[in-house]
Amino acid sequence: MDSTRATHDVTNQAPPLAPYDAAEDAALLEGLRREGAGWAEPDVRRLGRLAGSAEAQEWAELANRHEPELRTHDRYGHRVDEVDFHPSWHHLMRVAVAEGQAGAPWADGRPGAHVARTAGGLAWGHTDAGHGCPTSMTYAAVPALRHQPELAKLYEPLLTSREYEPGLRVPAEKRGLLAGMGMTEKQGGSDVRTNSTTATPTAEPGVYTLRGHKWFTSAPMCDVFLVLAQAPQGLSCFLVPRVLPDGTRNTFRIQRLKDKLGNRSNASSEPEFDGTVAWLVGPEGRGVKTIIEMVNCTRLDCVMMSATLMRRTLVEAGHHTRHRSAFGARLVDQPLMRNVLADLALESEAATTLTLRLAGAADRAVRGDEGEQAFRRIATAVGKYWVTKRGPAFTAEALECLGGNGYVEDSGMPRHYREAPLLSIWEGSGNVNALDVLRALVKEPGTADALFGELALAQGADARLDAAVSRLRQLLDSASETGARRLVEQMALALQASLLVRHAPPAVADAFCATRLGGDWGHSFGTLPDTADLGAILRRALPEEN
Numbered sequence: 001m002d003s004t005r006a007t008h009d010v011t012n013q014a015p016p017l018a019p020y021d022a023a024e025d026a027a028l029l030e031g032l033r034r035e036g037a038g039w040a041e042p043d044v045r046r047l048g049r050l051a052g053s054a055e056a057q058e059w060a061e062l063a064n065r066h067e068p069e070l071r072t073h074d075r076y077g078h079r080v081d082e083v084d085f086h087p088s089w090h091h092l093m094r095v096a097v098a099e100g101q102a103g104a105p106w107a108d109g110r111p112g113a114h115v116a117r118t119a120g121g122l123a124w125g126h127t128d129a130g131h132g133c134p135t136s137m138t139y140a141a142v143p144a145l146r147h148q149p150e151l152a153k154l155y156e157p158l159l160t161s162r163e164y165e166p167g168l169r170v171p172a173e174k175r176g177l178l179a180g181m182g183m184t185e186k187q188g189g190s191d192v193r194t195n196s197t198t199a200t201p202t203a204e205p206g207v208y209t210l211r212g213h214k215w216f217t218s219a220p221m222c223d224v225f226l227v228l229a230q231a232p233q234g235l236s237c238f239l240v241p242r243v244l245p246d247g248t249r250n251t252f253r254i255q256r257l258k259d260k261l262g263n264r265s266n267a268s269s270e271p272e273f274d275g276t277v278a279w280l281v282g283p284e285g286r287g288v289k290t291i292i293e294m295v296n297c298t299r300l301d302c303v304m305m306s307a308t309l310m311r312r313t314l315v316e317a318g319h320h321t322r323h324r325s326a327f328g329a330r331l332v333d334q335p336l337m338r339n340v341l342a343d344l345a346l347e348s349e350a351a352t353t354l355t356l357r358l359a360g361a362a363d364r365a366v367r368g369d370e371g372e373q374a375f376r377r378i379a380t381a382v383g384k385y386w387v388t389k390r391g392p393a394f395t396a397e398a399l400e401c402l403g404g405n406g407y408v409e410d411s412g413m414p415r416h417y418r419e420a421p422l423l424s425i426w427e428g429s430g431n432v433n434a435l436d437v438l439r440a441l442v443k444e445p446g447t448a449d450a451l452f453g454e455l456a457l458a459q460g461a462d463a464r465l466d467a468a469v470s471r472l473r474q475l476l477d478s479a480s481e482t483g484a485r486r487l488v489e490q491m492a493l494a495l496q497a498s499l500l501v502r503h504a505p506p507a508v509a510d511a512f513c514a515t516r517l518g519g520d521w522g523h524s525f526g527t528l529p530d531t532a533d534l535g536a537i538l539r540r541a542l543p544e545e546n
Helices: 026-034 038-051 054-065 087-098 113-124 132-145 149-159 287-323 335-366 370-401 403-407 413-419 430-443 446-456 463-477 484-503 506-517 534-541
Strands: 069-073 079-084 179-182 198-201 207-213 224-231 234-241 253-257 268-281
Touching (some): 069 253, 087 132, 207 224, 207 234, 224 268, 224 287, 234 287, 287 370, 287 534, 370 446, 430 446, 430 484, 446 463, 463 506, 484 506
Parallel strands (some): 179 224, 198 224
Antiparallel strands (some): 207 268, 234 268
8 A cells, every 4th residue: 555645635536527518418409300499409509518517507506505585574674575596596597588498489480489498498407497497487477378468468578588687676667577376375285276365356457456375386586476366256367466567566475485305496485465466367267277378388397307307317327437436347337337327318318208299299289280289288297297206216316326425415416306306296296197187088088089199100110019008098998086197107108108119219219118118127227128228228328428
């Protein structure tokens, strides 16, 4: 042993991942082109390089370390209900809004604009998931607001702006706005029909005052909110600005910020309304119908964010195993580690490919394609259920690839791990989404036709997929609430397999069908059969670093 060696020499540790290219992902770029937004590839690639830069990665780390703080009163005792954020949060938000991650696609007439936004999110999401909440809600608010054309005329140009202008002022005097939503209450959660917040009409047509308490309203620093409340004719949707047209503060008392498991950079709150001025959006008593398009948008973003977390943690695991050696060889060259990484790569590609197919359906649906509208209706709920369910197990396995290093906050992996469960809860838990699929099948029969029409595009290409589709038809014949999760899981796996059979290299499609459909697979990641071409899968998912 060399007695002169310094005790703190660092060897056999991976160097920092940053800078790297978050958009260097074959499944992402191929899906972008396939779904009609190839024109956006230069912007997505540029955004991916920025996301993987040391600067942007530091913004993400700092925004989560220095959490938002609530100030209910100013020094003189006036109620202000402000939330203060670290400057890094504002850096992240400024880029996200400028790059079209908020409402911008609704003002972009190019086919594929919504796909481009989703692809950009798959890249930019490598930074921080928390700030994706206000951009997602702003994106989703636009179609809901269109139910009230006079309000949309005033607010839509500002919600679709690429200008980020924080701070509370009269909305019409700002260059860009952010929107939030206030749906759930403590007594009902997802069962919004039990909401007790009341809406009382005023003498001015379309204007109401609200009284009540919301349970989980994220991003309370937004400029306007879509809120559900009980009007005389039933549950209705309302627009609530934080600042009224005359410059006075609307009553929006933030009682506290939630102390959450993850998503720490983003403020989530409990606001109280007491004489709060609100404008009706859509007909009275049709609140759920008014916001349903909003839910379709935010559910897509849950799928996107889960796929992004998968890809981000896979990249981190691949980087670490390339630079770490044990038992005489690099970890990435050890057969069992290769199996784990390849299995994670399959899951990541399937999630990304499905995300972009859903984005393509959304883009074509808003342009009037009725077939895509039906497919989007059922497939988004299916994808929301399954991809977000896979996220926590995936991030846990990717974290384990780093061993003890992955369990340390410095690695960033604990932050991703804490983030993953949120996406299966936000916009409806697993049960809510599974039951929503059943509801669509019963009330909108065209959705089943759309799903099986999509699956038929891969018919005959893989016997295991054909058998899975046959089993799925049998499950549909005996569909029940008790078996809803099993049904939706099989839908998701068949849909992912059909997309990979049609669009992915044979090594990826074959391994996915053999394991997820053929049963040649264990119950944990890293149990691919000996017949799987691990090398081909890994070369596609984790190209050699520069």
